[in-house]
Amino acid sequence: MSKEHLSQKTIYVQGMHCSACEVLLEKEFLKIEGVEYADVSLNSHSATVYFQPGTKFHFKKLNAGLRKLNYKVSDEPFDDRPKPKLFKSLTVAVLVLVLFFVFEQLQLGRFVSLDGRVSFFSAFLLGLIASVSSCAALIGGVLLSLSKHWQKKALQSHTAFHSSRIFSFFVLGGVLGAIGSAIQFEGLLLSAILVIVISIVMVILALQMLEFEFARKVRLALPKFLSSGIAEKSEKGSAAYIVGALTFFLPCGFTLIAQGAALASGSFMAGAGIMLAFAFGTLPALLVISFTSVGFGSKPHLSLAFNQVVGIILIFFAFYNINSQFNVLGLPSLSDIQLGGSRSGNVEFHSNYQASENEQVISLVARDFDYFLIGDSTFEAGKPTKLVVDNQGAYGCAVALSVFGLMDGYHFLEPGENVVDLGEPAAGSYKITCSMGMVTPAIVSFTSNPLL
Structure with a gap:
């Protein structure tokens, strides 16, 4: 039946944050008996539903089903909801970032050296260090960005992400070990562009979490006829599996070291073991991110504060990553600002290299x-x-x-x-x-x- 022959109704929605919400809510509205079509708009925070005459909407029952997704619907517009105090969220975010830099300054990486004869314990220790180092700005940022979209089946999605990540590190680590030096992770320009694009997406998602209206108008989504199919796979964990597997290719210094060790190992099982141990080393810190996002996201009275904290952290990590990639590309960056005199005053240089006359x-x-x-x-x-x-x-x-x-x-x-x-x-x-x-x-x- 076409829309012209159906009744229509506007339903107001509270709790929408991104384009993915439109797809999720449309699927929920279509579950109502008698509803034939549903058009959800992030910009207006409302849905237009088309239904057969005589269809009844039980908002109490509908809200009970939407509560786990942190949405609320009504036939009346919602008043602006009270927002958590930004200062408190900013304080928490700053404390998290300070802790991040404290771990960086401990310089734990000096105790780990990887080569083709590396032990699995050393690879595991390197993973632990990587998870609280600069790699957290990229991998952790990606996981934080996706956590909001996985609230419907949070446990399944996060489990799929981590299990797929571990499996891909095992298999691809084995591939590296098997073909040795035939693969080299080069192409700095491509890697830098990849990180910059990811970081820009992180900024947009962060601004959406912080509820900037102009950011909500930016659609980071496929056309609905495609995204609906992806949403169905997402519910089954397929999307989370894919994202988890692809983290193997995100450029991170510690990951590159482990991948280099896998290349030098010379066998499938040795390379697979090195990367598997490394992935398990990164797991504890990433699990903390997952459990924190699931815990706060399932409590509506805390989810707003969580979104603010995560949004602030994501913006910092994104600009941290972009600044770093400007360094890689030789472009001007904040790192060029040098305070004080020469940093090499107490450094001794040892070399036996003899330069030729014209060198x-x-x-x-x-x-x-x-x-x-x-x-x-x-x-x-x-x-x-x-x-x-x-x-x-x-x-x-x-x-x-x-x-x-x-x-x-x-x-x-x-x-x-x-x-x-x-x-x-x-x-x-x-x-x-x-x-x-x-x-x-x-x-x-x-x-x-x-x-x-």
Whole structure:
């Protein structure tokens, strides 16, 4: 029966946050006997339902079914609901971020070194460290972003995400071990663009959680005829399985180290074991994120405050990631702001490298989670150049050194002296940082007259 021959009614909805809510609510309205069509609008916070004459709407019963999704419906517009105090949410978010940086400053990564002979316990320990390091800004941010959309079957969705993540790390780790050095995780430009796009999506989702009206108008969704099918798979856990599996490809310094160890292992089972142990190491912190989001999301009186806290944290993580990728791409960033004098004052550089007569050398010390440029920072353009790195215990992302514009991909640093051929650089400034841009860049310049 067409809409022209049906009665219609406007139903007002409270609790909508994103485009996915439209699909979920339409499916719920279509379960009502006599309802043939339902058009839900995030912008108006209402639904227009088309139904056969004589259909009755029992709002008490309907709200009882929608309570677990944190929605409420009525035939009258809702008054603006009281919002939790932003200051309290901001305080909680700041405390979480302070804790994040405290774990970063502990520099636990120095105690873990991975190579082809790595033990599974070391890989597990590396995963534990990764879960409270800069990787949390990316993987944890993705999980936080999706938690809101999984409230209907939160336990099943989060279980699917984590189990799929562990399984994919096992299988793909085995693939890396089997084919060894045939696979290299290069392509810094592609990885940087991927992270920036993910971060922009995180910002939009965060603003929607914070209930900015202009952000709600941004549709991060497929057409409804496609998203309805995806929603059905989501209810069965299919979407969560896919997202969990794809986290293997999200660029993270610690993950790259584990993947490098799997490559060097030389066998399927060794590579699979390394990545499986690493995934289990990251699991506790990610489970905390899952349980927290499920617990708060199931309590309507707390879910608003939770959304505010998560929204604030997501915005920080997103800009943290974007700033880092600007470093990777050699673009101006907040990391360029240097306070105080030279950071290399108490750093000793050890090298036995002998430069040829027509060659210039950039001297760098890699220590902990820092790069220290030793000596000159300005060099002659068009002249053969070597980057000599004295690795004095770099860890995490700092092990994978990159110089966008002078190197293809990144260079894994071995302990001690490392020599990297930079060719004959063109004039310009270049940032020496890690594969994720988390290390404060050391900036070198090449000019036609280096004495100026």
